Amino acid sequence: MQNEDEYADYPHFADDLDRRAWDIWSYIDGRDAGTAVESALHQTARGFHTYLIVADDTVMLIPTADIIA
Incomplete structure (x- = not known):
């Protein structure tokens, strides 16, 4: 989990x-x-439901497809 003050990293x-x-x-x-x-x-x-709660972007400025390549 990230806090707003960590985004500069x-x-x-x-x-x-x-x-x-x-x-x-x-x-x-x-x-x-x-x-x-x-x-x-x-x-x-x-009932029971599983969720993956995550941002719709990543911590990287590089596109994920480029990193994986």
């Missing part, structure tokens, strides 16, 4: 691609994580 991740490769450069903003938890707590539907 993102450009430096390109200097060492392996540094964040363990999570494929994904992240979630702490505020979005809080919203997801709050939404889950207010659900009335019963």
Whole structure:
């Protein structure tokens, strides 16, 4: 989970691609994580559902397809 003050570090991740490769450069903003938890707590539907909550971009300024190549 990332906080707003950590976003300034993102450009430096390109200097060492392996540094964040363990999570494929994904992240979630702490505020979005809080919203997801709050939404889950207010659900009335019963049952079990699995979700992957992640930002729609990555911590890299380089396109993911380029990094993988």
